[in-house]
Amino acid sequence: xxxIITASHLTLGYSGSEADIIKNANFRIKxxxxxxxxxxxxxxxxxxxxxxxxxxxxxxGNLVVGGHDMTNISRRKLxxxxxxxxxxxxxYKLINEWSVAxxxxxxxxxxxxxxxxxxxxxxxxxxxxxxxEHADSLPLELSGGEQQRIGIARALAKNPTIIxxxxxxxxxxxxxxxxxxxxxxxxxxxxxxxxxxxTHRIPNIFNIPYRHFIIExxxxxxxx
Amino acid sequence: xxxxxDHVMFLFPMxxxxxxxxxxxxxxxxxxxxxxxxxxxxxxxxxxxxPMKLSEFKKIDQHISSIESIDxxxxxxxxxxxxxxxxxxxxxxxLPYFYTLHxxxxxxxxxxxxxxxxxxxxxxxxxxxxxxxxxxxxxxLFLFIKVILWTFVGFMTFTSLFLVIKQxxxxxxxxxxxxxxxxxxxxxxMLRSGVLFKRAIIDAIAATVITSMMFMFLRYxxxxxxxxxxxxxxxxxxxxxKDVLILGLISIIIVAVAVAVVVAGxxxxxx
Numbered sequence: 095x096x097x098i099i100t101a102s103h104l105t106l107g108y109s110g111s112e113a114d115i116i117k118n119a120n121f122r123i124k125x126x127x128x129x130x131x132x133x134x135x136x137x138x139x140x141x142x143x144x145x146x147x148x149x150x151x152x153x154x155g156n157l158v159v160g161g162h163d164m165t166n167i168s169r170r171k172l173x174x175x176x177x178x179x180x181x182x183x184x185x186y187k188l189i190n191e192w193s194v195a196x197x198x199x200x201x202x203x204x205x206x207x208x209x210x211x212x213x214x215x216x217x218x219x220x221x222x223x224x225x226x227e228h229a230d231s232l233p234l235e236l237s238g239g240e241q242q243r244i245g246i247a248r249a250l251a252k253n254p255t256i257i258x259x260x261x262x263x264x265x266x267x268x269x270x271x272x273x274x275x276x277x278x279x280x281x282x283x284x285x286x287x288x289x290x291x292x293t294h295r296i297p298n299i300f301n302i303p304y305r306h307f308i309i310e311x312x313x314x315x316x317x318x
Numbered sequence: 319x320x321x322x323x324d325h326v327m328f329l330f331p332m333x334x335x336x337x338x339x340x341x342x343x344x345x346x347x348x349x350x351x352x353x354x355x356x357x358x359x360x361x362x363x364x365x366x367x368x369p370m371k372l373s374e375f376k377k378i379d380q381h382i383s384s385i386e387s388i389d390x391x392x393x394x395x396x397x398x399x400x401x402x403x404x405x406x407x408x409x410x411x412x413l414p415y416f417y418t419l420h421x422x423x424x425x426x427x428x429x430x431x432x433x434x435x436x437x438x439x440x441x442x443x444x445x446x447x448x449x450x451x452x453x454x455x456x457x458x459l460f461l462f463i464k465v466i467l468w469t470f471v472g473f474m475t476f477t478s479l480f481l482v483i484k485q486x487x488x489x490x491x492x493x494x495x496x497x498x499x500x501x502x503x504x505x506x507x508m509l510r511s512g513v514l515f516k517r518a519i520i521d522a523i524a525a526t527v528i529t530s531m532m533f534m535f536l537r538y539x540x541x542x543x544x545x546x547x548x549x550x551x552x553x554x555x556x557x558x559x560k561d562v563l564i565l566g567l568i569s570i571i572i573v574a575v576a577v578a579v580v581v582a583g584x585x586x587x588x589x
Contacts, residue, residue, distance in 0.1 A: 147502065149502070173504045173505070175504070176502065176504030177503070179503075181502055187502070189495075189496045189499055191496070200499070200503055201503050201504075203509075
């Protein structure tokens with residue numbers, strides 16, 4: 095399988111601070127991989143994920159995502175690249191003024207799909223995450239677990255090639271977390287999407303093969 | 319309450335801009351009408367050695383829009399009747415050709431003098447005389463009021479535009495999270511700013527309708543009640559239906575500019 099993400103001598107840090115968060119990291123992620131990135135709080139897990147969807151520019155080294163050099167990528171190309179991503183956040187990042195159904199089809203709205211197709215896809219996705227009865231509700235009317243399922247449905251809306259998840263179960267109880275992990279497994283298994291999950295802890299029961307990277311002392315290492 | 323406050327904060331400066339622009343249009347129409355009146359009250363008489371055409375006059379001064387030839391034959395024949403030993407034909411032969419000139423716009427004293435000099439300098443013309451009231455001082459006062467109004471409208475538009483942009487920044491802040499989420503999922507700037515544009519365009523249309531209705535009221539109701547004869551006869555100058563289109567177009571341009579300014583100032587900076 096071809097590499098979909100390649101980092102070589104990657105160093106990350108925030109503007110306004112000279113301190114490096116990730117230093118000289120080297121790793122490769124193949125198409126279809128399911129990857130967990132773990133590490134202690136403040137180790138740079140979310141920072142690494144941000145660099146993968148282009149919100150953080152590498153300080154030095156190379157980072158290639160989906161064939162694009164993230165150091166020099168133009169704004170327009172970054173927009174196009176992001177449309178192939180499904181991104182899931184710990185705090186869900188839903189648009190609270192929009193209905194659940196509209197939130198779910200956000201990537202389709204951005205891609206310019208017609209209303210009919212949006213409606214069909216919304217029904218399908220909400221059925222998939224078992225939220226069909228809440229299509230017209232507002233996100234804040236639902237529980238945390240349900241909101242995260244909306245987030246997952248949104249991430250899957252356009253059959254993404256890469257799914258990036260930042261602590262997707264961080265705010266959820268065990269039951270909701272298990273539902274989320276099942277959905278993530280399905281996305282990888284059935285859609286053949288590459289999934290990169292940043293998390294504190296790998297779930298005890300996980301039914302598909304995965305790779306595990308750990309961030310320690312600013313370095314990224316694969317655990318075999 | 320917050321919703322109303324939000325909209326009022328945008329609507330009021332928009333109204334200020336549109337009322338200013340409509341006043342500008344009304345005053346523009348009034349000044350044109352006034353100039354037309356002044357122009358019609360003004361004529362210049364030219365005596366030429368030979369018959370002349372409009373094109374020949376236009377070569378001397380481009381502001382000449384039309385000419386009227388004075389029929390000297392009937393005039394002289396009438397005068398010669400009852401005068402013994404006077405041959406009308408001989409008088410006619412010796413008389414120059416008379417022309418009344420009209421201009422394409424109202425000319426001030428300085429320009430009239432320049433025109434006179436140009437005409438007098440022509441070898442075909444023997445004499446130039448101008449008749450008419452001198453409106454120069456009242457016309458200058460009119461121009462002064464026009465400049466004052468333009469300055470006031472310009473200042474008001476500029477200030478209000480700042481208020482419009484400020485209010486849009488408040489909206490942008492309120493929708494910041496939504497715009498950020500859309501950005502992460504690859505939405506273009508146009509799509510992200512759509513939420514601001516939608517909100518603003520509703521208020522812009524409302525401001526256009528309110529301004530148009532205000533001036534329609536002035537034209538159709540207030541003027542009649544006022545009893546001011548000059549205004550009643552010129553009430554059509556207070557509002558024209560094409561003004562609605564002009565105001566609508568201007569308000570859309572203002573909204574587009576304000577959205578562009580706010581969005582351009584808040585582009586995602588890659589950390």
